[in-house]
Amino acid sequence: xxxxxxxxxxxxxxxxxxxxxxxxxxxxxxxxxxxxxxxxxxxxxxxxxxxxxxxxxxxxxxxxxxxxxxxxxxxxxxxxxxxxxxxxxxxxxxxxxxxxxxxxxxxxxxxxxxxxxxxxxxxxxxxxxxxxxxxxxxxxxxxxxxx
Amino acid sequence: xxxxxxxxxxxxxxxxxxxxxxxxxxxxxxxxxxxxxxxxxxxxxxxxxxxxxxxxxxxxxxxxxxxxxxxxxxxxxxxxxxxxxxxxxxxxxxxxxxxxxxxxxxxx
Numbered sequence: 291x292x293x294x295x296x297x298x299x300x301x302x303x304x305x306x307x308x309x310x311x312x313x314x315x316x317x318x319x320x321x322x323x324x325x326x327x328x329x330x331x332x333x334x335x336x337x338x339x340x341x342x343x344x345x346x347x348x349x350x351x352x353x354x355x356x357x358x359x360x361x362x363x364x365x366x367x368x369x370x371x372x373x374x375x376x377x378x379x380x381x382x383x384x385x386x387x388x389x390x391x392x393x394x395x396x397x398x399x400x401x402x403x404x405x406x407x408x409x410x411x412x413x414x415x416x417x418x419x420x421x422x423x424x425x426x427x428x429x430x431x432x433x434x435x436x437x
Numbered sequence: 438x439x440x441x442x443x444x445x446x447x448x449x450x451x452x453x454x455x456x457x458x459x460x461x462x463x464x465x466x467x468x469x470x471x472x473x474x475x476x477x478x479x480x481x482x483x484x485x486x487x488x489x490x491x492x493x494x495x496x497x498x499x500x501x502x503x504x505x506x507x508x509x510x511x512x513x514x515x516x517x518x519x520x521x522x523x524x525x526x527x528x529x530x531x532x533x534x535x536x537x538x539x540x541x542x543x544x545x
Contacts, residue, residue: 316461316464317457317460317461318461318464320528321457321460321461321527321528324528338457338458338459339456339457339458340458341456342439343439343455343456343457343523343527344527345526346440346527346528347454352527363482367527
């Protein structure tokens, strides 16, 4: 797709020789050559041929953003697979005594720095609260008080 | 927003613009970019008429030619060429509107 788009501004537009791609000689040919690439991006015939000609710039940018998002999604999925395999890896060790797999992640991986920091802070708070509760139970038990 | 030429004559507003379809139509009417230098008058006339197709397709050729007589024609050819080229150059511009794959050159 990028090859088709960059072909327009390519300076080596001199055609010739067998097998070399025919250089568009009219605007009609030029537009017909690149139109499929924009169709693939989701542009309609009306938008490409009749609407604001600068729409193609927005569509190109949107297509690039979509590809980056898809790439990030695939990376994230790979991370989940990696996490899953790592957690069951103890079961795959041959002749291991009492192998035990770790449980799967109990919540999604935080995607932003702010969420990660919030979860980390929450985890520390939860740990503190659990510690205090355990201490209270211990003290109550020591003095024979109700839990 | 696409590039346009706007003017008002006798209280009526006119917007001249080229879409890709009207670029094709203007070429079918006989406009040929390379002929602008050798036949500027013919090409200017065709370009002027083609510029009306996007927003004023119902106007007659005679009426459109009459409008040309009333406007300030200084710089009109360059302006028409700019809006004519816009649908073509937008296919090879980056997001900032700068042409891609251009080599800078200098004169010594």
